[in-house]
Amino acid sequence: MFSLKYLPHKEADEKPIFVLHRHGFVLGVIIAGFLLIGILPLAAYLIIRAEPYQFFTGEAMAIFLRLLVFVFYLFWWMLFYYAFLDYYLDVWIVTNYRVIGVEQKGLFNRTVAEYKLFRIQDVVAEQKGFFATLVNYGEIHIQTAGEQQVIKFKQVPSPNHVARELIRLVEFNKKQFAELEKMEAGEMANEEKTQKNF
Amino acid sequence: MQIPIFIILILYLIAAGFFAVFSLFLVYHALKFGVASVMNVAALFIYVLVAMAIIISSYFYIIAVDWSQQIIIF
Numbered sequence: 001m002f003s004l005k006y007l008p009h010k011e012a013d014e015k016p017i018f019v020l021h022r023h024g025f026v027l028g029v030i031i032a033g034f035l036l037i038g039i040l041p042l043a044a045y046l047i048i049r050a051e052p053y054q055f056f057t058g059e060a061m062a063i064f065l066r067l068l069v070f071v072f073y074l075f076w077w078m079l080f081y082y083a084f085l086d087y088y089l090d091v092w093i094v095t096n097y098r099v100i101g102v103e104q105k106g107l108f109n110r111t112v113a114e115y116k117l118f119r120i121q122d123v124v125a126e127q128k129g130f131f132a133t134l135v136n137y138g139e140i141h142i143q144t145a146g147e148q149q150v151i152k153f154k155q156v157p158s159p160n161h162v163a164r165e166l167i168r169l170v171e172f173n174k175k176q177f178a179e180l181e182k183m184e185a186g187e188m189a190n191e192e193k194t195q196k197n198f
Numbered sequence: 199m200q201i202p203i204f205i206i207l208i209l210y211l212i213a214a215g216f217f218a219v220f221s222l223f224l225v226y227h228a229l230k231f232g233v234a235s236v237m238n239v240a241a242l243f244i245y246v247l248v249a250m251a252i253i254i255s256s257y258f259y260i261i262a263v264d265w266s267q268q269i270i271i272f
Contacts, residue, residue, distance in 0.1 A: 019233070060203055060269040067210045070256040074217045077252065081224055081245045088238060089231050104231065107223055 011097050017169065018094040018162055022155040023137035027087050034080045041069050082107075092153045094166060097173070099142060101151040113151050117173035119144045125163035140166070200268040207265055214253070221249060 089104035099120070101113040120142055127138035138159035142151040156162060225242065232238040 060206070060267065063203065063263055064206050066259060067206055067256070070252060070259070071210060071213045073252050074214065074249070074256075077245070077248055078217055078220055078224070081221075081241070084241055085224060085227055085232075088241070089227065091233060102231075104227070107227060110231065 014095050014097050016093055016095050017165065018092070020092045020094075020153060020156040020162065022087055022090060023135065023157045025131065025135045025137060026155050027084070030083050030087060034076065034083070038073075038076055041072055090154065092151070092156065094162075094169065096169060099151055099166075101153070115142070115144050115151060117170050118177040120166075120170045121145050123163045123166050123170070125159040127159060142166070200270055202265075203263075203267040203269055204265040207260065207263075210256075210260075214256075217249075221245075 086104060086106075089102070089110075091102045093100040093102075096117075098114055098116050101111070103111045105111070122141075122143035124141040124143075125138060126141065127133055127136075132138050132155075136159075137155050137157050140153040140156060140159050140163050142153075144150070153159070153162070225246070228238060228242050232242075
């Protein structure tokens with residue numbers, strides 16, 4: 001597991017501003033779906049009990065069906081956790097220096113993207129759909145300078161607020177970067193002057 | 199025609215083996231790529247706990263069955 005205290009290539013005064021996962025509502029939908037699937041064996045049992053078919057009678061069939069139920073719940077539970085991990089391992093981190101996007105697509109496909117704040121040009125928040133508007137989640141598209149590629153924060157909570165804060169951070173960061181460049185240019189000019197005087 | 203009933207057990211063990219291997223991958227991913235948070239650790243703990251509960255309850259069922267029986271097909 002990685003700790004937010006020990007981000008890779010961390011600057012001395014870097015601190016996380018936002019650590020975003022998909023909205024809890026999305027996890028709620030996943031849980032509700034799996035709970036519905038989880039009651040299927042019970043429903044099947046009740047149907048068979050109410051109307052016993054010839055096919056399902058006999059001791060061997062009873063053993064088979066019981067083990068089938070165990071297998072069903074093993075796989076149900078495994079896929080439930082898999083869906084949870086797919087939800088949870090997608091994380092977008094905004095620090096006072098950069099944006100880091102980590103996306104897990106299945107078990108063996110993982111994308112980690114990182115962009116410095118001063119390179120960001122456009123931030124667009126987007127809320128689409130009834131539930132997204134109702135419970136306040138949506139996408140944030142981030143466009144960087146000179147590249148077509150964007151980081152996309154998917155189904156994150158309060159996208160408008162996050163986008164506003166992100167724009168504020170980007171502007172602040174760009175100012176700092178410009179000042180730093182000016183200072184460096186000034187220092188270099190001074191060094192050149194002193195070298196000429198010698 | 200008769201077939202031994204433990205074929206069902208073998209099929210179950212194959213499925214349980216697949217479950218175990220896939221679970222190892224899942225736990226590895228949660229530990230390696232997850233954020234160190236209470237939610238991640240709690241979810242991992244609950245996953246292992248419930249998986250163990252299903253495996254143990256199936257074990258108690260399996261040891262109670264007489265696997266020397268035969269299934270009469272025809």
